[in-house]
Amino acid sequence: MKILFRLILLAVVVAAGVWLWTVLFPGPENVIRHRLAEIARLASFNANENPLAALGGAQKLAGFCSPTLQVKLAAPTNVEHTFESREEIAQSDLAARAAFGGTLRVEFVDVVVTLAPDQQSAVADLTARMQSSSDLNVQEIKFTLKKIDGQWLVTRAETIRTFS
Amino acid sequence: MRTLLFGRNPKWTLIRIAVLVTVCGLVFGFVLLPIRITGISMLPAYPNGSLNLVNRLAYLRHEPQRGDVVSIQLTGPHVLFMKRIIGLPGETVAFVDGRVLINGKILKEPYEENLACDWNSPPVTLAGDEYYFVGDNRSMPPEDHEHGVKKRIYIVGKVLL
Numbered sequence: 001m002k003i004l005f006r007l008i009l010l011a012v013v014v015a016a017g018v019w020l021w022t023v024l025f026p027g028p029e030n031v032i033r034h035r036l037a038e039i040a041r042l043a044s045f046n047a048n049e050n051p052l053a054a055l056g057g058a059q060k061l062a063g064f065c066s067p068t069l070q071v072k073l074a075a076p077t078n079v080e081h082t083f084e085s086r087e088e089i090a091q092s093d094l095a096a097r098a099a100f101g102g103t104l105r106v107e108f109v110d111v112v113v114t115l116a117p118d119q120q121s122a123v124a125d126l127t128a129r130m131q132s133s134s135d136l137n138v139q140e141i142k143f144t145l146k147k148i149d150g151q152w153l154v155t156r157a158e159t160i161r162t163f164s
Numbered sequence: 165m166r167t168l169l170f171g172r173n174p175k176w177t178l179i180r181i182a183v184l185v186t187v188c189g190l191v192f193g194f195v196l197l198p199i200r201i202t203g204i205s206m207l208p209a210y211p212n213g214s215l216n217l218v219n220r221l222a223y224l225r226h227e228p229q230r231g232d233v234v235s236i237q238l239t240g241p242h243v244l245f246m247k248r249i250i251g252l253p254g255e256t257v258a259f260v261d262g263r264v265l266i267n268g269k270i271l272k273e274p275y276e277e278n279l280a281c282d283w284n285s286p287p288v289t290l291a292g293d294e295y296y297f298v299g300d301n302r303s304m305p306p307e308d309h310e311h312g313v314k315k316r317i318y319i320v321g322k323v324l325l
Contacts (some may be wrong), residue, residue: 110240127238136202138243162238163312
């Protein structure tokens with residue numbers, strides 16, 4: 001009985017150690033997932049948002065992108081917007097917040113991260129759920145990220161058409 | 165009170181609960197996927213906010229058929245599209261003044277009789293593993309209505325109700 005208790009205790013300690021290790025030293029896939037979740041949080045906004053908070057959010061969002069990037073977003077009306085710098089991202093984010101007017105909740109679900117063999121770049125395929133007060137839109141997006149100066153930054157993002 | 169909660173034989177009550185939980189876990193985890201419909205693209209048969217089930221085993225013994233309402237996977241299982249199959253592998257699908265043409269012949273769609281549609285699209289020929297999916301509510305503009313070609317592997321199952 002004493003041995004069994006000690007074995008169970010050992011298993012619990014090992015499991016706690018493994019869990020702590022993954023929390024303190026997350027793998028690249030988990031880091032990427034956390035960064036994408038943060039991007040979704042920053043892309044969300046409330047109605048009547050403080051302009052300073054909006055500016056801060058837009059600049060933070062742009063900070064998740066590499067200095068040179070390509071973002072191709074197709075609107076539901078099939079109009080495509082292309083952005084190629086952090087400044088363009090920040091400006092268009094601010095313009096979208098002002099034009100939209102209401103509350104928007106963005107959530108990335110079903111994130112599939114594929115790391116390159118050298119673990120210095122990755123592709124993340126995901127589904128973005130965009131919930132406004134009156135509407136729900138879903139859109140598949142493909143993100144390409146690169147590890148630059150120890151940080152995973154978005155180098156490319158494009159919307160994917162579900163049906164061809 | 166104790167008898168009311170655990171029954172006359174608590175051991176058997178626990179066994180019954182365990183069996184029920186296991187069966188529910190197996191059925192709803194691997195066979196029937198519960199879904200909540202969001203959006204108007206499948207009106208009038210499937211209204212916004214209604215609940216339904218997807219039978220994941222529906223196509224184990226046969227391939228999807230024309231007219232089947234199926235759920236289609238995007239990048240994972242949390243968000244699915246619900247559409248009707250109108251085109252089968254190898255067929256040519258086109259929209260002409262709101263009518264669906266399959267290999268040049270008009271497709272009879274009883275579920276579409278009361279809905280006005282003026283869609284037009286050029287013919288698309290499907291590959292051996294491709295299907296053509298569209299929602300029932302074609303009174304909305306085609307650019308607002310997700311529809312088109314997708315491979316067989318993205319079909320999760322057949323909508324049950």
